[in-house]
Amino acid sequence: PSVTTSIKPLWSSFIPIVSRELPFAVTKFLVFDLAAGSIAELVNSSKLLDDPLQVGVGSLGLLLSAFAGALAGVAGAFVSHPADLILTLTSASSREGGQAKDWKTIVEELLDADGGFLNLYAGFSARAVFFFLVIGLQFFLYDYIKSELGVGTDDLTLVLDVFYAIRQGLL
Numbered sequence: 001p002s003v004t005t006s007i008k009p010l011w012s013s014f015i016p017i018v019s020r021e022l023p024f025a026v027t028k029f030l031v032f033d034l035a036a037g038s039i040a041e042l043v044n045s046s047k048l049l050d051d052p053l054q055v056g057v058g059s060l061g062l063l064l065s066a067f068a069g070a071l072a073g074v075a076g077a078f079v080s081h082p083a084d085l086i087l088t089l090t091s092a093s094s095r096e097g098g099q100a101k102d103w104k105t106i107v108e109e110l111l112d113a114d115g116g117f118l119n120l121y122a123g124f125s126a127r128a129v130f131f132f133l134v135i136g137l138q139f140f141l142y143d144y145i146k147s148e149l150g151v152g153t154d155d156l157t158l159v160l161d162v163f164y165a166i167r168q169g170l171l
Helices: 003-011 014-046 058-093 103-112 115-120 124-148 153-167
Strands: none
Touching: 014 058, 058 103, 058 115, 058 124, 103 115
């Protein structure tokens, strides 16, 4: 076998995977930042607390991180679910023997079946619950560990400055 025939299968699912993961990641971080910032701003402007609420700082800040992360997980799941479903059905069709169905064929079959567009969200509720829990926990643990290690925004900015200096050949 030639090099191209032995390497080609490694890249065959690159576009479907990126079409699932990129929207998920972008949506997750965007919704987290928007939700956490908006909730903190709302709480702080209402003067409900003596001290200002900060994302990931203190018990309420960690709770805010977990809640905003959970919302971000559901939003990311919603945006990426059709691509995930198509990727799963493509993979399942290859296990049934013979050639795997093309993703375009799978989309056409889903849209033509009873339910139409909503078929692209079959199984969404289970995925939404999963990512509600997992991404909420992910943001909670990230902020908790960051807090326990005493890592602040200035520290993270410093790391990026060092990477930039190395890239520019300054160090």
